[in-house]
Amino acid sequence: MIVRMKKTANKAEINEFLGYIKNKGLSYKDASSSDVILYGIIGDTKAIMESDIYAFSAVENITRVQEPYKLASKKFHPDKTIIDVDGVKIGGDSFVVMAGPCSVENEEQLLTITKDVKAYGASVLRGGAFKPRTSPYAFQGLGIEGLELLKEAKEKYNIPIITEIQSASMIDIFMEYGVDIFQVGARNMQNYDLLKALGKIKKPVMLKRGMDSTIEEWLLAAEYILAGGNPNVMLCERGIRNSDKYTRNCLDIQAVLAIKQLSHLPIIVDPSHSSGRYDMIEDLAKAALAVGADGIIVEVHNKPECALSDGAQSLKPEKFGHMMNELAKIAPIVGKKL
Numbered sequence: 086m087i088v089r090m091k092k093t094a095n096k097a098e099i100n101e102f103l104g105y106i107k108n109k110g111l112s113y114k115d116a117s118s119s120d121v122i123l124y125g126i127i128g129d130t131k132a133i134m135e136s137d138i139y140a141f142s143a144v145e146n147i148t149r150v151q152e153p154y155k156l157a158s159k160k161f162h163p164d165k166t167i168i169d170v171d172g173v174k175i176g177g178d179s180f181v182v183m184a185g186p187c188s189v190e191n192e193e194q195l196l197t198i199t200k201d202v203k204a205y206g207a208s209v210l211r212g213g214a215f216k217p218r219t220s221p222y223a224f225q226g227l228g229i230e231g232l233e234l235l236k237e238a239k240e241k242y243n244i245p246i247i248t249e250i251q252s253a254s255m256i257d258i259f260m261e262y263g264v265d266i267f268q269v270g271a272r273n274m275q276n277y278d279l280l281k282a283l284g285k286i287k288k289p290v291m292l293k294r295g296m297d298s299t300i301e302e303w304l305l306a307a308e309y310i311l312a313g314g315n316p317n318v319m320l321c322e323r324g325i326r327n328s329d330k331y332t333r334n335c336l337d338i339q340a341v342l343a344i345k346q347l348s349h350l351p352i353i354v355d356p357s358h359s360s361g362r363y364d365m366i367e368d369l370a371k372a373a374l375a376v377g378a379d380g381i382i383v384e385v386h387n388k389p390e391c392a393l394s395d396g397a398q399s400l401k402p403e404k405f406g407h408m409m410n411e412l413a414k415i416a417p418i419v420g421k422k423l
């Protein structure tokens with residue numbers, strides 16, 4: 086339930102209403118912005134009569150939120166969430182490009198790729214240190230050594246870093262190595278212990294959509310992080326399972342529109358894992374920009390043929406540069422800055 090206060094309401098009147106909410110065993114969240122005073126009432130609000138609420142002099146109107154997620158709902162938070170990652174604003178009028186290798190492999194590889202993607206205009210460096218792989222025999226990532234290399238690249242090239250976290254027990258170590266965005270992978274979208282733990286910190290989290298998840302399940306997963314007290318959540322559409330084998334997954338481009346209709350959270354598109362094909366990345370990135378996504382996350386490798394993971398879907402740096410040029414042409418047409 087969302088309760089809008091009258092602009093003329095004073096603090097004492099508002100507190101009187103909030104006291105009543107607490108007495109009913111419910112909690113509330115201040116969702117006010119510059120021009121509106123708004124409270125989201127959280128808990129089982131079915132028991133309260135609307136007429137009782139309207140009896141408070143501060144109350145202007147009430148909206149019942151039907152969706153099971155509240156904090157992730159646009160109704161609760163009409164303004165778009167803009168997440169500040171070390172000066173990079175995600176969710177505003179910029180189209181943010183995150184790029185880098187699937188896996189951090191060694192110092193030379195990571196620093197070379199970082200230098201290139203930064204020069205071509207990427208504003209966040211991606212790179213996996215801990216890799217959840219379908220096969221236990223596939224490369225599992227360098228682990229802590231990967232975090233060390235990401236930190237080195239971040240400092241050398243002054244670029245924030247995003248990397249995947251698989252377990253709540255790693256949060257302190259990720260903090261220590263200066264990880265700027267904690268990525269929750271598709272396979273962990275419903276790892277509720279991890280989501281709850283990420284709710285207790287304030288670091289930005291990028292929540293990938295599970296490969297078979299509905300939009301509602303995805304937003305409810307985001308709700309776990311938001312309900313814990315961390316407002317810095319962005320979503321990532323990375324392709325859903327389909328039966329065709331020509332591409333790895335199926336980029337659900339309409340999910341971007343659904344998220345924009347339902348939620349205030351930024352939405353990022355991953356054309357690399359959705360298609361699994363380097364020759365589709367540029368055009369899918371254009372589609373993401375045209376449809377109104379807040380950014381993309383793309384795999385780039387200087388020697389894709391030798392990559393330890395996901396080489397077939399990695400762009401060479403020059404191709405990444407070409408894609409950036411193409412995106413720069415489209416951005417102003419759709420009202421975005423690159």
Ligand SMILES: [Mn+2]
Pocket residue numbers: 187188358384394395
């Ligand atoms: Mn990958």
